[in-house]
Amino acid sequence: MNYLIETYGCQMNTAESAALRLIFKERGWQAALTGDQADVVVVNTCSVRGTAERRVMGRLAQYEALKRKRPFTLIVAGCMASRLGEALKTACKAVDYVMGTSDRALFPRILEAVEKGMPFFTGDAEKPAFSFAPSHLEEGRFRCFIPITHGCGNFCSYCVVPYVRGPEISRDPEAVLAEIRRAAEKGAREITLLGQNVNSYYWEGGSGGRDKKNLDFPGLLEKAAAAVEDTPIRWIRFLSSHPKDLSSRAIRVMAGHPVFCRHLHLCAQHGSNRVLEAMNRRYTRERYLELVDEIRGAMPSITLSTDLLIGFPGEAEGDYERTLDLMERVRFLYAYMYHYNPREGTPAFSLPGRVGEEVKRKRLAGVIELQKRHTLELLQSRVGSRETVLVEGPSRRSADELLTRTERDEPVVVPGRRSLAGSFATLTLESLQGATFRAKELSLCPGD
Numbered sequence: 001m002n003y004l005i006e007t008y009g010c011q012m013n014t015a016e017s018a019a020l021r022l023i024f025k026e027r028g029w030q031a032a033l034t035g036d037q038a039d040v041v042v043v044n045t046c047s048v049r050g051t052a053e054r055r056v057m058g059r060l061a062q063y064e065a066l067k068r069k070r071p072f073t074l075i076v077a078g079c080m081a082s083r084l085g086e087a088l089k090t091a092c093k094a095v096d097y098v099m100g101t102s103d104r105a106l107f108p109r110i111l112e113a114v115e116k117g118m119p120f121f122t123g124d125a126e127k128p129a130f131s132f133a134p135s136h137l138e139e140g141r142f143r144c145f146i147p148i149t150h151g152c153g154n155f156c157s158y159c160v161v162p163y164v165r166g167p168e169i170s171r172d173p174e175a176v177l178a179e180i181r182r183a184a185e186k187g188a189r190e191i192t193l194l195g196q197n198v199n200s201y202y203w204e205g206g207s208g209g210r211d212k213k214n215l216d217f218p219g220l221l222e223k224a225a226a227a228v229e230d231t232p233i234r235w236i237r238f239l240s241s242h243p244k245d246l247s248s249r250a251i252r253v254m255a256g257h258p259v260f261c262r263h264l265h266l267c268a269q270h271g272s273n274r275v276l277e278a279m280n281r282r283y284t285r286e287r288y289l290e291l292v293d294e295i296r297g298a299m300p301s302i303t304l305s306t307d308l309l310i311g312f313p314g315e316a317e318g319d320y321e322r323t324l325d326l327m328e329r330v331r332f333l334y335a336y337m338y339h340y341n342p343r344e345g346t347p348a349f350s351l352p353g354r355v356g357e358e359v360k361r362k363r364l365a366g367v368i369e370l371q372k373r374h375t376l377e378l379l380q381s382r383v384g385s386r387e388t389v390l391v392e393g394p395s396r397r398s399a400d401e402l403l404t405r406t407e408r409d410e411p412v413v414v415p416g417r418r419s420l421a422g423s424f425a426t427l428t429l430e431s432l433q434g435a436t437f438r439a440k441e442l443s444l445c446p447g448d
């Protein structure tokens, strides 16, 4: 039988889709190229923005039309499934199963029912306890996501995640380390520890207090670095970092191990204290800038990226300018930039002072323009430098060229054989085309 998974949203969803793929494969299912060939279609959804939800509803309507031509099973998974639950079945009659982010353990039972051609009533089923998704290294890939926390307890005033994914749960470090070892055995060269806010990871394995069995995020980083020694894994990343929880110890551990990529995604969201407070971010711009100084002091070669949310209720021109000023001071390598859209069910939904659409769009355009300039300047300044890269595989344009990535996740295209995929190599960044570097030749790293 054939399956298709469509994934929307963040890397947590990418990791969860990979876990679903693993379950399909273990049961002997084949991946379909399109929905036309699939016996089961899973749409793994995102609720963070209204636009993401509208796009999914559009896709569901297309599947509804397809289902009129031939039968198949349609499963909606992810944050929309958690947020809207069975109401999704009313909104789209073609939906057979709604599987929220905490219900993944029901998935094998749903598949079993599909295989037997029997209905399965998820509402009647006793819901198994939440368990972390086992990570899954796709064939021909060398990067692996390993979830370390699930959910979030921060309640930023604009965000639905704490409501749809629930409170933060930290994963047993033994399970994390076992996943890392498994990924290494399967040929992973790079891992990313994932969570909504990885820095607040805390495993209470002991009897509380300062019990040695308890483990915080820096402690987990140390264990992860030790676990990849003598394995093919050479790079470790982690995502996302919340400025209020990134500790000096975590920075020191990162700086002390070259295995941690010299790039950090540190969500700023805004540059004005007034707006940060209204967003319930629980740090100030001064604290953010202090943290950036500390990170750069410990790792001078590091680059930073961020998320920026423009047009939050009450944002005045001066607040917006503080954001531009923060960007000038930090100079991010790249940023995910959005304008605020009200999300029902979040505290910000009822805040006064909504910013008009036109003003939001204009301010967002200003932020994007500034970021483009910073990205270009930073990339240009690196032409001529010697870099270590991980070879991903053939480039999209030519079979004689390879697509590689630096530890800052920048793409570099270089001539080379496809058999080098998965190798670490060094090269010189010769030129820049758009946001992609070009190199003339690569040399394999010792041991690769």
Ligand code: SF4
Pocket: 152, 153, 154, 155, 156, 159, 160, 161, 162, 196, 197, 242
């Ligand atoms: S930290 Fe804030 S923005 Fe990020 S998931 Fe949690 S509540 Fe949402």
